[in-house]
Amino acid sequence: MNLAVNVDHVATLREARGGMEPDPVHAAVLAELGGAVGIVCHLREDRRHINDRDVRVLRDVITTKLDLEMAATPEIIAFALEIVPDLITLVPEKREELTTEGGLAVAGNEEYLADVTRMFHERGILVSLFIEPEALQIDAAVRCGVDIIELHTGTYANARSGAGRRIQLERLRSASRYAAEAELIVTAGHGLDLRNLEAICSIPEIEEVSIGHALVGRALFVGFEQAVREFVAAVT
Numbered sequence: 001m002n003l004a005v006n007v008d009h010v011a012t013l014r015e016a017r018g019g020m021e022p023d024p025v026h027a028a029v030l031a032e033l034g035g036a037v038g039i040v041c042h043l044r045e046d047r048r049h050i051n052d053r054d055v056r057v058l059r060d061v062i063t064t065k066l067d068l069e070m071a072a073t074p075e076i077i078a079f080a081l082e083i084v085p086d087l088i089t090l091v092p093e094k095r096e097e098l099t100t101e102g103g104l105a106v107a108g109n110e111e112y113l114a115d116v117t118r119m120f121h122e123r124g125i126l127v128s129l130f131i132e133p134e135a136l137q138i139d140a141a142v143r144c145g146v147d148i149i150e151l152h153t154g155t156y157a158n159a160r161s162g163a164g165r166r167i168q169l170e171r172l173r174s175a176s177r178y179a180a181e182a183e184l185i186v187t188a189g190h191g192l193d194l195r196n197l198e199a200i201c202s203i204p205e206i207e208e209v210s211i212g213h214a215l216v217g218r219a220l221f222v223g224f225e226q227a228v229r230e231f232v233a234a235v236t
């Protein structure tokens with residue numbers, strides 16, 4: 001399994017003082033040196049962490065792949081079409097949330113999302129949808145013509161009891177199988193850390209995980225590149 005590193009929280013720390021440091025671009029370079037196969041950043045409508053400059057510089061500097069996480073709003077779509085990341089991941093976005101709270105409502109919005117997907121495909125950009133591990137959303141993702149689905153692992157990660165965690169793991173396992181049978185590439189992310197990652201790695205269809213918060217937290221103690229190496233070792 002591969003690791004993609006989300007650098008949003010490096011920018012969160014920078015924004016706490018409104019200066020230049022720490023720079024998410026610096027973190028992205030160290031993540032690549034540590035073995036990450038891709039860099040993820042979420043350009044939010046309110047620019048609370050990653051900003052336009054970060055995405056532009058990341059596009060120039062990184063040599064693996066740039067995954068731009070974004071809401072499917074006209075302003076951000078126009079920006080993404082200008083930047084041409086390797087991949088865009090469409091997520092739901094609410095101003096009041098601390099982090100992305102759930103999967104995208106794909107079912108019921110196929111017409112719009114298929115149009116957006118077509119626009120990105122015309123520029124050679126792959127499209128991923130961040131969704132709940134549900135057949136309803138997977139079927140809708142197939143109808144949109146996307147390349148990848150990223151399964152939301154937040155409910156699994158937040159489950160308090162062992163039984164609850166096992167139920168969520170089973171949902172992820174069967175959704176992964178279902179999506180792979182539909183010829184979608186399957187990835188996963190949200191709330192993953194060095195403790196809960198092992199079970200996710202037991203799902204063979206999940207090709208990649210996207211991890212930010214726990215990795216940036218670990219980096220405070222061991223350094224960014226070393227933290228990435230630890231997470232790479234945990235997924236391989």
Ligand code: PXP
Nearest residue numbers: 100130189190191210211212213
């Ligand atoms: N995937 C998506 C779609 C996300 O929105 C996030 C959070 O930005 C992540 C993965 C990474 O989650 P975490 O920061 O909890 O590792």
